[in-house]
Amino acid sequence: MRTQVGIVGAGPAGLMLSHLLHLRGVESVVIDLRTREDIEETIKAGVLEQGTVDLMTRTGVGDRMARDGFVHHGINLAFNGELHRINMYELTGGRAVTVYAQHEVLKDLIAKRLADGGDLRFGISDTAVDGITGGDSPTIRFTADGEQQTLECDFVVGADGSRTYTRGLIPQRTDFFRQYPFAWFGILAEAPPSSDELIYAHSERGFALISTRSPSVQRLYFQCDPETNVDDWSDAQIWEEIQARVAGAGATLKTGTIFQKSVLQFRSFVCEPMQYGRLYLAGDAAHTVPPTGAKGLNLAVADVHVLDRALGAFYEAKDTGLLESYTQTALGRVWRAQWFSFWMTSMLHRFSDASDFDLRRQVAELELVTSSPTAAKTLADNYTGLPLG
Numbered sequence: 001m002r003t004q005v006g007i008v009g010a011g012p013a014g015l016m017l018s019h020l021l022h023l024r025g026v027e028s029v030v031i032d033l034r035t036r037e038d039i040e041e042t043i044k045a046g047v048l049e050q051g052t053v054d055l056m057t058r059t060g061v062g063d064r065m066a067r068d069g070f071v072h073h074g075i076n077l078a079f080n081g082e083l084h085r086i087n088m089y090e091l092t093g094g095r096a097v098t099v100y101a102q103h104e105v106l107k108d109l110i111a112k113r114l115a116d117g118g119d120l121r122f123g124i125s126d127t128a129v130d131g132i133t134g135g136d137s138p139t140i141r142f143t144a145d146g147e148q149q150t151l152e153c154d155f156v157v158g159a160d161g162s163r164t165y166t167r168g169l170i171p172q173r174t175d176f177f178r179q180y181p182f183a184w185f186g187i188l189a190e191a192p193p194s195s196d197e198l199i200y201a202h203s204e205r206g207f208a209l210i211s212t213r214s215p216s217v218q219r220l221y222f223q224c225d226p227e228t229n230v231d232d233w234s235d236a237q238i239w240e241e242i243q244a245r246v247a248g249a250g251a252t253l254k255t256g257t258i259f260q261k262s263v264l265q266f267r268s269f270v271c272e273p274m275q276y277g278r279l280y281l282a283g284d285a286a287h288t289v290p291p292t293g294a295k296g297l298n299l300a301v302a303d304v305h306v307l308d309r310a311l312g313a314f315y316e317a318k319d320t321g322l323l324e325s326y327t328q329t330a331l332g333r334v335w336r337a338q339w340f341s342f343w344m345t346s347m348l349h350r351f352s353d354a355s356d357f358d359l360r361r362q363v364a365e366l367e368l369v370t371s372s373p374t375a376a377k378t379l380a381d382n383y384t385g386l387p388l389g
C-alpha cells in the first residue's frame, strides 16, 4: 500500500491535516489505535479560537459548529468578591471564541474525510515506523483486522497525542517539561447555563471554571489534588465546592444531574525539534499545555496549518524550505501558548505553598488584567488566538 503522507493518529492534528492535504490534492492515510466510537465520544475541551473557527468554516467543516456552537465575545474573571468581564471582541477588533466540543470537531472531520473518500484506519495495533532517514520511502507497519499491513509513504506525520509512539523516533531531542501540584476535576451536568459567558474564578479554596456545552448540558471544572478519585465525591459535594469558589463573586450555580466526572492532569511539555528526517510531529505528540486557556486543540490545528503549507510547497514546487523550517515556524506559537497557559494557570490557581502574600499578589495581577486596557488586550489577543497567518 502506498500514499504520499502517512499520518499516525486520528485526533484534531491528524484529521485536520488529512483534510487540508486532500483540499490541495495530496493523498494521505490516517491510522489510529482507538476505535472510531472511542475517538468520537471521548470528552475533551471545547473552546475554539477564532483562527480555528475560520479555518473550519473556510474548508467546509464548519456547518454543525455554526449551528450548534456558541460564539462568546467575552469571558469573566471572578476574584476578590467581584465578577469582571473582559470584552475580548472589542479589545481585539472583532475576534471571539466558539464553544464547541472537541469530539464534535472530530466527528465533523471524520465524516468529511469519509465523504471525500479518505482512507482512515481505526482500531489498528502494532504500529512501527521505519526509514525516516534512509534513502528509501519511510514505511508504517501496523496490524488491522488481524492482518499485517505496510504503508509506504513520502512523509510520516506523528499526530498520536501525548502518549505518542512517534516522538520516541527522534533520537536527539530536548524535552522541556513542567509538572504542576494540582489537577482539574471536570464534570458534565444536565443543567441550564449558570452564566452567559465562561467564568474563571480565583478563590482561597482554589480555582473553578464555569463553562458550557449547550442550553441543557454544562461543563464545569475545579482545581483538585492530582490523586483525587472522582468516586469519592458525591454530586452534592461537587456542586457545593464549585459554588463556594464562585459565591464570593456573586455567581449562583444552576445545579443538575452530573453524568460524567474525570480528573485532568496538568503538564507543560515541549519537544524540540518537532521533526527528524521525514518525520514531522504535530499537536500533543510534540507539546502539551495545561488546560487553563484551552489552547491544546487550537495549537494542534495551528501546527498542521503550517505543515499543510509546507507539504503543499513540496508537492507543488519541489520546494523543501518550509518543511525544513517547520519546527522553527511552529515553535513560535507553541512557546507563546506555553507562556499563556502557564500565566493563566499561575494567576488563577492556589499553589499548596502559597502564602497570603501570594494570594494578594495574584489579586493585584487580576486587578491589572481587568482594569488596564493594555493588559486586558494581552489576555484577549492570546485567548482568542493569534491569526493563523
Ligand code: DHB
Pocket: 044, 045, 046, 047, 198, 209, 211, 212, 219, 291, 292, 293, 294, 295
Ligand atoms: C473549557 C476548557 C478549558 O480548558 C478552558 O480554559 C475553558 C473551557 C471547556 O472544556 O469548556
